[in-house]
Amino acid sequence: MAEKRTRELVVLRSTKVSEHMLRITLGGEGLESFPCDQESAYIKLVFPQGEGERPLMRSYTIRHQRQAEIDIDFALHEHEGPASNWAANAQPGDSILIGGPGPKKLVNPEADWFLLAGDMTALPAISVNLAQLPDESSGYAVIEVSSESDVQPLKHPKNLQLYWVVNSFPTGELLLPKIQALPWLPGQAAIWAACEFSSMRQLRKFFKHDKEIPKTHIYISSYWKLGDSDEGHKLAKKLDNEQT
16 A cells, blocks of 8 residues: 655665666665565655756665665656656755655566566566566566666576567667567466556557456556656556556
């Protein structure tokens, strides 16, 4: 259940995870009342605007949580928004307002095998999902990244294969062709996928109509929309949800 309150957190450190992924570690007194066990839940970064304007809010996944720290990973790309710009310039001691945490979005564990897919914006959530799957799990994870230097070592079950697809501007457009080329395994699959809006719709059609994955075993979401602001993306998601 989402927690509807804001906290002020402090930047503890900034760490380059890969060429296009930056990790900001947050802590401070605001974390003292933060719930435990929130890896894969999301928080909203709050950016105040001018007087009389509503603040901008951007959602990000909690990648790691320790006793007095949380890690938030930011995908860096050419078209920076307020959150990634903030992260790129964040220094220890800087403060940021956050909302949440919101609910976790984990793959359904009651399945014969698993398929996780996403672009770099979904990589933190995919990483948490992979780490929490039972050791005996099998299946695939297909991840689209900006370059070979963005491939990360991820904890995952040994029988679940990782596939990294390189696209200089990763929108998730290469995810579906790669997934279609993989052998479809027997039994009930559980799907977790997130990427750019148009790519998400292609994946959703494939999983729901071509593979007839039941609603109970599929989580699919768009994290952004090419050419649109966050506000435009939210409107597109709302309209899309009303039509499906």
